[in-house]
Amino acid sequence: MIGAGVSGLTSAVCLAEAGWPVRVWAAAMPQQTTSAVAGAVWAPPRPVSVETLAWSKHSLHVFRELGGDPDSGVRLAPALTVGDSNAIGAMSAASGLIPDLRPADRADLPEGFAAGLRLTVPMIDMPHYLDYLTRRLSAAGCDIESRSVRSLAEAVDAAPLVVNCAGVRAGALACDDTVRPLFGQHVVLTNPGLRQLFVEMHDAPEWVCYFPHPRRVVCGGISIADRWDTTPDPEISERILRRCRRIEPRLRDAEVIETITGLRPGRPSVRVEVQPFGQARCVHNYGHGGNGVTLSWGCARDVVRLIEDAGGRSS
Numbered sequence: 001m002i003g004a005g006v007s008g009l010t011s012a013v014c015l016a017e018a019g020w021p022v023r024v025w026a027a028a029m030p031q032q033t034t035s036a037v038a039g040a041v042w043a044p045p046r047p048v049s050v051e052t053l054a055w056s057k058h059s060l061h062v063f064r065e066l067g068g069d070p071d072s073g074v075r076l077a078p079a080l081t082v083g084d085s086n087a088i089g090a091m092s093a094a095s096g097l098i099p100d101l102r103p104a105d106r107a108d109l110p111e112g113f114a115a116g117l118r119l120t121v122p123m124i125d126m127p128h129y130l131d132y133l134t135r136r137l138s139a140a141g142c143d144i145e146s147r148s149v150r151s152l153a154e155a156v157d158a159a160p161l162v163v164n165c166a167g168v169r170a171g172a173l174a175c176d177d178t179v180r181p182l183f184g185q186h187v188v189l190t191n192p193g194l195r196q197l198f199v200e201m202h203d204a205p206e207w208v209c210y211f212p213h214p215r216r217v218v219c220g221g222i223s224i225a226d227r228w229d230t231t232p233d234p235e236i237s238e239r240i241l242r243r244c245r246r247i248e249p250r251l252r253d254a255e256v257i258e259t260i261t262g263l264r265p266g267r268p269s270v271r272v273e274v275q276p277f278g279q280a281r282c283v284h285n286y287g288h289g290g291n292g293v294t295l296s297w298g299c300a301r302d303v304v305r306l307i308e309d310a311g312g313r314s315s
Contacts, residue, residue, distance in 0.1 A: 001163045002149050002173065004028065005035035006126075006292050007285055008165035009133040011300040015163075016140035018304055023159065024137070025147040027169070030130040034167060034262030037186060039211040039218050040293045041079070041197060042122040044094040046087075052270065052291070055298025060097055062297040063122035073128030077212075080104060082116040083201035091117055091201065110247045113200075123197055124293055125213045149173065156280035161307055163283045168265040170286035176271070179287060182264035183227035187237050187244075189217045189254035198247060208243045216257055219244040223290065225266065232259040264290050272299050274306050281310040 001012045004026035016022045030036065042063050045052040066074040081091055082104075095101045104116035134144065149155055152173050155162040164170050171179025194212035201207070205225075211218045219240050237259050245251045267287025275282045283306045285299050 001025065001165060002155060003033075003165035003167055003170070004030045004144050005033035005165065005167050006038075006130070006133075006296050007035075007167070007288060007299060008163075009130065009137060010296040011163055011165055011285055011303045012142060013133055013136050013140065014297075014300040014304050015307060016137060016142045018308075020304075020307065022137075022140075022142045024142060024144045025149055025155070026144055027146075027148040027166075029144060029146060030134055031127060033130075034184075034264060035292060036126050036130055037184070037260040037262040038124075038126045038293060039186070039197075039209065039220065040124045040126050041077075041199070041211060042124075042294050043081075043199070044091055044097070045291045045294055046201075048093075049269070051272075052295060055270075055295040055302070056291075057097060058298035058301055059294055059296055060122070063124070067122055072132045073125040074122050075125075076120050077123040078196045079119050079121050079123075079199065080108065080116055080196060081119070081199045081201055082109060082113040085115065087201035087203075088115045088117060121197075123211060123213075126293075152277060152282055156277050156282070160280045161283070161310060162277070162280065163285060163303055163307070165285045167286065168263045170265060170284065171267070174271075174275070174282075174284055174286075176267075178267050180226055180266045181228050182266040182289060183222070183224040183230070183261065184220070184264055184290075185222055185232060185236050185240070185259065185261045186218050186220045187240050187259050188257040189219060189251060190257060191215060191217050192250045192254050194248065194250065206239065206243075208247055210244050210248065210251070217251065217254065218260075219251070223264065228263065230261045230263065232261050264288075264292070270295065270299070272302050272306070274310050283307055283310070 001024040066072040101119040
């Protein structure tokens with residue numbers, strides 16, 4: 001397994017718990033990955049396809065189960081989403097997955113928004129959750145090795161079955177030039193008592209969102225394509241804070257804890273497939289963009305299936 005972000009860890013957990021001997025090589029340990037700085041919340045994927053709907057549906061089922069485990073970092077949280085008619089329409093299409101999804105009362109919408117939805121969704125405290133996945137992986141007999149992988153050839157020299165979950169670096173390993181970095185930045189504040197998360201949905205590169213975890217609120221958001229520099233931008237932070245504090249006045253007195261950044265792995269479509277590599281096989285699982293958490297368990301299930309098809313039964 002190459003990579004220890006949410007996709008790599010989830011795939012490794014599923015394989016290890018299915019009985020496969022797994023080794024994880026990671027250039028960055030879980031708490032240093034882009035996954036660690038995500039908001040994060042399960043949400044219907046955009047863009048939508050048959051595959052992403054199936055992956056997100058399975059992930060939702062698993063996250064709902066994990067929401068009952070206080071050690072997982074997952075909890076079911078009330079949410080208010082707002083957006084244009086296209087975004088709200090896409091969200092409404094998920095009503096079969098989210099039983100309590102309903103239109104928001106106009107009185108509950110912040111100024112400037114004409115439509116919104118209320119629902120309950122899994123919200124994930126990512127640093128806590130990545131530690132939980134690491135513990136599950138360790139319990140299944142697998143540790144994470146700090147090791148940079150320069151090529152797939154290097155990995156297949158060590159194992160006949162390789163899983164490429166290297167995030168934004170996965171494209172270089174796979175000679176896939178459709179993968180591009182999507183720079184993101186969040187400002188983390190102390191939590192003044194918020195429980196409901198807020199997400200603005202549209203296709204613009206900046207939007208309003210905040211995710212209240214027990215001791216912090218992660219505020220965003222932004223996506224800048226093709227930017228590799230992860231240095232925090234103070235002007236972006238000011239815009240994020242201004243927008244979030246306008247929506248939720250209680251955030252005006254919250255203290256800034258830190259500013260966090262990361263590179264989402266953008267791609268026109270998620271790649272989950274097998275590639276022959278001489279006598280070896282590589283299963284690719286990358287290109288999730290901002291949907292990594294939402295698709296993680298569904299994609300991991302398919303990774304196990306593809307590995308079993310490519311390599312026979314687990315030991």
